[in-house]
Structures are given as C-alpha cells and as structure tokens.
Amino acid sequence: MAHAHHGPDYLAHHFDTPKQQYEAAKIGMWIFLAQEVLFFSGLFVAYFIFRKWYPEAWSVGSHLLNWKMGTLNTAVLLLSSFTAAMAVRAAQIGDQKGVPDKDKRKFGGQAWTGHFLLLTFVFAGAFMVVKYFEYTHKFHVGTLPGQYFGCANFECTGTMSEELVEELRAAIASAHHNAGPDLVPYHLRSFFGLYFVMTGLHGIHVLIGMGLIAWIWNKNRKGEFSAEYNTPVDNVALYWHLVDLVWIYLFPLLYLID
Amino acid sequence: MTVEAATAVPSDASHEAGDNYLTHERGLKSWLITLDHKRIGILYLASVLLAFLLGGVFAILVRTELMFKGQTLMEADTYNQMFTLHGAIMVFLFIIPSIPAALGNFILPIQLGAKDVAFPRLNLASFYIYMLGTVCLVVAIVVGEVNTGWTLYAPYSIGRNVTGAGSSVLWVTLGVFIAGFSSILTGVNFMATVHKMRAPGMHWKRLPLFIWGLYATAVIQVLATPVLAITLVLLFMEHTLSIGIFDPQLGGDPVLFQHFFWFYSHPAVYIMILPGMAVVNELIATFSHRKIFGYMFIAMSSITLALLSFLVWGHHMFASGMSEYATMVFSALTFLVAIPSGVKVFNWLATLYQGSISFASPMLYALGFIALFTIGGLTGLFLGTISTDIHLHDTYFVVAHFHYVMVGGTVFGFLGGLHYWWPKMVGKMYDEKLAKISWFLVFLGFNVTFFSQFIMGSQGMPRRYYDYLDQFQPLHMTSSGGAYILAVGFLIMAYMFYKSLRSGEKAPPNPWASAGYEWMTTSPPHPHNFEETPVITRGPYDYHLCTEEELWDGFPEDFPGEKAKA
Numbered sequence: 001m002a003h004a005h006h007g008p009d010y011l012a013h014h015f016d017t018p019k020q021q022y023e024a025a026k027i028g029m030w031i032f033l034a035q036e037v038l039f040f041s042g043l044f045v046a047y048f049i050f051r052k053w054y055p056e057a058w059s060v061g062s063h064l065l066n067w068k069m070g071t072l073n074t075a076v077l078l079l080s081s082f083t084a085a086m087a088v089r090a091a092q093i094g095d096q097k098g099v100p101d102k103d104k105r106k107f108g109g110q111a112w113t114g115h116f117l118l119l120t121f122v123f124a125g126a127f128m129v130v131k132y133f134e135y136t137h138k139f140h141v142g143t144l145p146g147q148y149f150g151c152a153n154f155e156c157t158g159t160m161s162e163e164l165v166e167e168l169r170a171a172i173a174s175a176h177h178n179a180g181p182d183l184v185p186y187h188l189r190s191f192f193g194l195y196f197v198m199t200g201l202h203g204i205h206v207l208i209g210m211g212l213i214a215w216i217w218n219k220n221r222k223g224e225f226s227a228e229y230n231t232p233v234d235n236v237a238l239y240w241h242l243v244d245l246v247w248i249y250l251f252p253l254l255y256l257i258d
Numbered sequence: 259m260t261v262e263a264a265t266a267v268p269s270d271a272s273h274e275a276g277d278n279y280l281t282h283e284r285g286l287k288s289w290l291i292t293l294d295h296k297r298i299g300i301l302y303l304a305s306v307l308l309a310f311l312l313g314g315v316f317a318i319l320v321r322t323e324l325m326f327k328g329q330t331l332m333e334a335d336t337y338n339q340m341f342t343l344h345g346a347i348m349v350f351l352f353i354i355p356s357i358p359a360a361l362g363n364f365i366l367p368i369q370l371g372a373k374d375v376a377f378p379r380l381n382l383a384s385f386y387i388y389m390l391g392t393v394c395l396v397v398a399i400v401v402g403e404v405n406t407g408w409t410l411y412a413p414y415s416i417g418r419n420v421t422g423a424g425s426s427v428l429w430v431t432l433g434v435f436i437a438g439f440s441s442i443l444t445g446v447n448f449m450a451t452v453h454k455m456r457a458p459g460m461h462w463k464r465l466p467l468f469i470w471g472l473y474a475t476a477v478i479q480v481l482a483t484p485v486l487a488i489t490l491v492l493l494f495m496e497h498t499l500s501i502g503i504f505d506p507q508l509g510g511d512p513v514l515f516q517h518f519f520w521f522y523s524h525p526a527v528y529i530m531i532l533p534g535m536a537v538v539n540e541l542i543a544t545f546s547h548r549k550i551f552g553y554m555f556i557a558m559s560s561i562t563l564a565l566l567s568f569l570v571w572g573h574h575m576f577a578s579g580m581s582e583y584a585t586m587v588f589s590a591l592t593f594l595v596a597i598p599s600g601v602k603v604f605n606w607l608a609t610l611y612q613g614s615i616s617f618a619s620p621m622l623y624a625l626g627f628i629a630l631f632t633i634g635g636l637t638g639l640f641l642g643t644i645s646t647d648i649h650l651h652d653t654y655f656v657v658a659h660f661h662y663v664m665v666g667g668t669v670f671g672f673l674g675g676l677h678y679w680w681p682k683m684v685g686k687m688y689d690e691k692l693a694k695i696s697w698f699l700v701f702l703g704f705n706v707t708f709f710s711q712f713i714m715g716s717q718g719m720p721r722r723y724y725d726y727l728d729q730f731q732p733l734h735m736t737s738s739g740g741a742y743i744l745a746v747g748f749l750i751m752a753y754m755f756y757k758s759l760r761s762g763e764k765a766p767p768n769p770w771a772s773a774g775y776e777w778m779t780t781s782p783p784h785p786h787n788f789e790e791t792p793v794i795t796r797g798p799y800d801y802h803l804c805t806e807e808e809l810w811d812g813f814p815e816d817f818p819g820e821k822a823k824a
C-alpha cells in the first residue's frame with residue numbers, strides 16, 4: 001500500500017505491530033475452530049438420537065466396521081498430531097544463528113520444521129489410504145447408506161452379496177443388542193448414512209489439512225518463517241489438531257460402542 | 259481527537275490532499291480485487307440492494323396474485339415458487355448480509371479507529387463466496403420448481419418418493435450452504451477485528467454500541483450457521499443418496515430436520531435484528547445529541563439476546579410434535595427474550611428524554627424502528643404462548659409478526675443506517691425532502707400491508723395459501739394496496755439516492771453533528787480511514803466532552819434537518 005514501510009516484511013500494512021498481527025491471526029483461528037466444532041455437532045446430535053432409537057442397528061453396525069483398521073488410523077493420526085506439534089516447536093525455536101552448537105536446542109530450525117511437516121503430511125496420507133481400503137470394501141459388499149444398503153457397488157438387485165450376508169451373520173452374533181439371530185436391523189441404513197457422512201466430512205477435512213500442510217511446507221522451504229514469525233505453522237497445526245480430535249470422537253463412537 | 263487533528267499533515271507524501279478511498283485507485287479491476295473494507299462494503303451494498311429489488315419483485319407478484327380470489331396472475335405452482343424465492347432471497351441474500359456485511363464492513367473498522375478488518379483477504383473471499391451462493395440461487399430460479407418455502411422442510415424437500423420438490427432444491431441447498439460460509443467468515447473476521455484492532459484508548463466501555471451489536475451478531479453467525487450448514491449437507495445427501503436421516507420411509511426423522519433448521523434459523527432471526535438495533539443505538543444518540551442512556555445495559559442486552567437466541571428454537575415447533583414438557587420450557591424461555599428487548603426499547607426512550615431531538619430522515623427510521631419493532635415484539639408473545647400459538651400457528655398472524663420484526667425492525671434499521679452513513683460513504687448529501695416523503699410512504703405502506711395481515715391471521719387465514727374464502731377479500735385487497743404504496747416509497751428512495759450520486763451537495767465530515775468516531779475522518783474517508791491512527795480519549799456518546807469544532811465544524815447551515823436547532 002501507499003504507506004511507507006512500517007516494520008518487518010511479514011507485517012501486513014493494516015497492523016501496527018507483529019504482536020497484534022499474531023494475536024489477531026490466533027484468535028481468528030480459534031473462533032474458526034469453534035465454528036468447526038459446531039459444524040460437526042449436528043452429526044453427533046443425530047448420532048445420539050438415532051442410537052437411542054435404534055440400539056440394535058448401532059450395535060450390529062459397529063461390528064460391521066473394521067476396528068483394526070480404525071485403530072491403525074487412530075494411531076496414525078495421533079502420531080501426525082505429535083509431528084505437527086513438533087513442527088510448530090521447530091519453527092518457534094528457529095535457526096539459532098550465533099548460538100554455540102552445544103547450546104542449540106535440538107530439532108529446531110527451518111530444516112526440522114520441514115521434516116516434521118513432511119512427516120505429518122505422510123501420516124495424513126496414510127490415514128486416507130487406510131480409509132480408502134475401508135470404503136472400497138464397503139462399496140464392494142454393499143454396506144451402504146439408506147436405500148442402497150445391501151446393494152453392492154450401488155447396484156440394487158434385490159439380493160445381498162454373499163460376503164455381506166456372512167458379515168451380517170457374524171456381526172449379529174457378536175452384537176450385544178440384537179432382535180434375534182439372522183434378524184437384520186432395518187435401521188442399519190441410517191447407521192451407514194451417518195457413518196459415511198461423518199467419516200466422509202472428516203476425510204474432506206483431512207484432505208484440506210494435507211493441502212494446508214503442503215502449502216506451509218513450501219513456504220517454509222522458501223525460508224519465510226523464523227523464530228519471530230511462524231503464525232501460519234502454528235495455525236495450520238491448530239486446525240490439524242482439531243481434525244485429529246474429531247476422529248478421536250468418531251473412532252470409539254462408530255467402531256467400539258458394543 | 260478533533261477533526262483538525264485527524265486531517266492534519268499527511269504522514270506520507272504519496273497521499274495527495276483530498277485523496278480518499280474512492281479516488282485512491284481507479285478502474286473496475288481495482289474494485290474487484292480490492293482488499294479495502296470500505297470498497298468491499300460498497301460491493302456488498304450494491305449486491306444486497308439488487309437482492310432486495312429481486313425479492314421485492316417477487317413480493318409484489320405474490321401480493322398481486324392474492325389481490326383477488328382465484329387465479330389473478332399465475333398458476334398455483336408458480337405462486338408456490340414465488341413465495342419460496344421471495345423468502346429465500348430476502349432472508350439469505352438480503353437481510354442477513356445487509357447490515358453486517360454491507361454497512362458493518364464499511365463502518366466497523368472506522369469506528370474502531372483501525373486501518374482495516376483483521377483479515378482483508380478473507381473479507382474479499384467472503385464477498386465472492388456470497389456471490390457464488392447467489393449464483394446457485396439464481397440457477398435454482400432458472401431451473402424452476404423450488405416450491406418448498408424458504409424453510410425447506412423435509413420430507414417435502416427430499417422430494418423423491420412423494421410429489422415434491424425436484425432437483426432445483428439441491429441448488430437452493432447448495433446456494434444457502436455457500437452463502438452461509440460467507441456469513442461465518444464475516445463473523446470470524448469481525449470478532450477478531452473487535453478483539454485485536456481497536457485504536458489506542460478504545461477500551462470495551464468506549465466501544466460504539468453499533469460494534470457491540472455487530473459483535474453479538476458475529477457470535478451467532480459463527481456458532482449457529484455451521485449447524486445449518488451440516489443440516490443442509492444431510493439434506494443434500496438425503497436428496498441424492500437417500501441416507502435415511504430425514505426420510506421417514508427409511509427410518510429417518512423429519513422433525514429432526516425442523517430441530518436442526520430452527521437451531522440455526524431462530525438465532526438467525528437475531529442475526530437479522532441485532533444489527534438493526536445496533537444501528538438504532540447510533541441514530542438515537544446522534545439525533546438526540548446526548549449521551550445514550552444505559553450504555554452498558556444496551557451492550558449487555560445484545561450479548562444476552564445472542565445467548566438466549568440459542569435456547570428458544572422449539573417455539574417454532576409447538577405444532578410439530580414435541581413433548582409437552584419441552585414445549586413448556588421453550589415457551590418460558592421465549593418470554594425471557596422480552597427482557598433484553600425491553601431493556602433496549604426503554605433505554606432508547608430514556609435517551610430521547612430531554613435530548614435536543616432533530617427529526618432528520620435517519621432519525622425517522624429509528625423512531626419507526628422503535629414503534630414497529632415493539633409491535634413485532636409484543637405480538638411475538640402471543641406466539642410464544644402455547645395455547646394462543648395453537649390457534650395462530652401458520653396463519654397470517656405469524657407472517658405479519660415476523661415482517662414487523664424483519665422489515666419494521668431490520669429493514670428500517672438498515673435504511674436508517676444507509677441514510678445516516680450515506681454522506682460518509684459517498685461524500686455527498688441527499689435530498690432531505692424526498693427522503694422524508696419516501697420514509698412516510700414506506701412507513702404507511704408497511705403498516706397497511708401487514709397490520710391487515712394481523713387481523714386476517716387472527717381470523718384464521720392460513721399462510722402460504724393460493725386462494726382464500728370470501729370473507730378475507732377486503733383485507734387481502736388492503737394488504738396488496740399497502741404493498742404498492744411500499745413499492746412507490748422505495749422507488750422514490752431509489753431516485754433520491756440516484757440524484758444524490760449524480761448531483762448531491764458535497765458532504766462535510768460530520769453532517770449530523772455526531773460525537774461518533776467515524777465522523778472524525780473526512781467524507782469519504784481516507785484509504786486508511788484516518789491519516790494517523792487516532793488516540794481515543796472519550797466515549798462515542800460523550801457529547802459533554804466534545805469540543806465545539808468536533809460537533810459543529812463542517813456543518814452546512816442550511817441543512818433542513820437541523821434548522822430547528824438554530
């Protein structure tokens with residue numbers, strides 16, 4: 001803008017001090033995260049209402065999900081949150097020029113910020129790969145939402161695939177709430193409706209997070225961050241922790257309730 | 259902080275004398291990619307006024323159809339689409355962004371003494387997201403068949419297995435979803451701005467009440483709108499994939515849709531009314547020329563309204579199937595809303611008392627607001643009472659009630675603010691006589707249109723019906739006549755503003771002799787709002803602390819609204 005330079009390069013023209021800029025960005029992110037929580041809240045409300053109405057569908061439904069894959073994904077996401085936090089730390093420490101080697105804090109500086117961001121990105125990708133296998137299996141056997149339940153690959157032929165029949169038999173047998181052997185709860189339709197919307201929206205958030213991580217990884221590579229200015233790393237990590245947190249609720253509520 | 263100080267020697271040689279945000283850069287591109295909150299405010303203003311025009315045309319078509327029994331203009335199906343589009347456009351594209359996004363964007367940073375909002379790029383993004391939502395709604399109009407009403411109730415809106423709405427509902431859903439994110443991002447931006455961008459010396463008790471109101475609004479925008487967003491996602495999925503959440507044929511629950519919808523849409527009523535009240539605070543103080551009465555009470559009543567708004571959604575559903583205990587609790591909570599609303603009205607009246615009142619056109623809108631909002635608010639109590647609501651539910655009484663609040667309240671607040679800040683925004687005065695004539699016609703036309711609807715509703719005329727019994731003919735005729743008076747009033751107003759743009763007198767920095775901070779800069783403002791970041795040493799309503807120059811300099815002696823004062 002027309003005003004003469006009034007501070008470091010990273011200071012936008014409408015802020016008076018770097019501190020003001022940092023605090024504004026931080027509070028903005030927290031307010032945005034509050035919005036995210038409310039966004040997912042509707043799904044959780046629907047989840048609890050339907051679970052109370054249709055306990056046997058929820059019980060059987062949770063057995064139709066692959067808890068091993070869910071656990072693996074939980075571990076992967078928790079690790080990614082750790083590496084995201086380490087990336088923030090590395091950026092905050094910055095490259096300690098002029099500090100004697102023995103006094104330098106470990107895993108700090110631009111290079112480590114990049115490494116940790118890359119690791120976070122890889123874990124996020126691993127999560128999506130596992131999710132991909134879970135989804136394709138469900139499409140293949142026909143554990144699908146609403147009117148498509150029992151329709152392998154969304155093609156409704158009137159009969160369920162043998163694999164689905166097998167899975168259902170096993171799930172009903174191990175479910176604590178069931179209406180009787182071989183009785184398939186009708187409301188599995190709603191269970192998988194919610195399962196796909198909840199995990200699907202979460203998956204979209206993971207993809208957006210991967211994009212953001214790639215973006216700040218590139219910014220970091222170009223040396224835009226320092227001990228003085230690292231707000232984008234901080235804020236993207238905040239977002240990433242929320243994405244992780246949502247999964248921390250989704251995993252037990254969908255996979256482990258029975 | 260005097261006018262002189264604010265226009266002192268420019269800090270930067272590149273700003274020529276008289277440089278303002280309109281002349282600073284030129285050309286269409288400089289507008290379309292601007293990061294200046296003032297220009298974004300103007301972009302919003304132009305868009306919401308267009309949306310208002312479009313929604314108004316649909317309203318006139320609806321009222322013309324209802325003028326006579328039987329078919330007058332259009333088929334019943336077309337009529338259903340008309341009132342749906344009227345509602346959806348007015349609510350989502352006009353009222354919700356009108357004051358916060360258009361007037362707020364322009365005024366809020368100036369009142370804070372800031373150079374811009376906290377996130378200027380996000381601000382521009384919000385505008386384009388809003389435009390994208392608008393495009394989706396326009397596509398829905400072109401595709402046709404949107405006849406669900408603006409509430410999009412399931413199962414009708416799912417419309418696959420019943421003779422309901424077709425695929426155009428998807429466009430409406432998408433449009434509202436996208437426009438919602440524009441609203442959320444504006445809320446995030448404003449909250450961060452109010453927290454972190456205040457000028458030195460502006461502590462929370464010196465915050466103009468307009469900002470308190472917008473802050474309360476932003477809280478609701480951020481916390482309620484995402485719930486609508488997720489509801490629309492579920493509706494979209496239900497419509498395309500039948501996921502069994504809202505569709506009763508698949509074990510879903512349509513009443514759940516209503517709960518979700520009103521969990522947003524009741525707070526949305528406060529997204530609409532709080533900014534209207536916020537404008538009225540400024541108008542009443544400025545045109546009474548005295549310190550506003552009960553500053554903290556007004557500020558806190560905004561916050562209280564914002565919080566209460568989340569607890570009363572059930573009162574839209576007394577007839578939808580809820581437990582008796584729930585209806586009683588919702589009814590009781592609804593009555594609580596009357597307390598902060600009453601606090602505001604009484605504080606405004608107390609401010610008028612012993613003020614030196616000038617009846618300039620913005621003040622007329624403020625006084626109109628108080629009268630009409632009070633009628634709208636009090637009739638809300640009829641609807642919050644379960645037993646009377648069962649009689650009045652889904653009648654014209656409800657239609658009249660919310661038009662008194664939304665039009666008599668918000669639109670009057672918006673128009674009052676538009677008149678009030680017009681000289682600041684464009685740097686030109688308008689024809690006060692025409693403004694008063696159009697105010698009178700709008701006020702008259704509005705009351706004729708909607709008071710008759712109170713009577714019809716209490717006699718049992720259901721809302722949204724295409725046809726009616728003989729006994730309602732005179733009242734429907736009256737109501738439609740009022741709508742035409744209203745339209746004439748708006749046309750005169752449009753001409754008045756057009757004339758001002760063409761040949762209005764140059765506006766002084768402080769045409770209304772207000773103590774508000776935004777009048778301390780030039781009209782139109784400098785690209786950075788103030789030449790130097792102002793240091794705030796008094797409150798925005800401290801008329802007793804203002805110097806003579808601050809209040810009276812640059813005041814045109816022959817300005818009609820002020821003759822009485824001389």
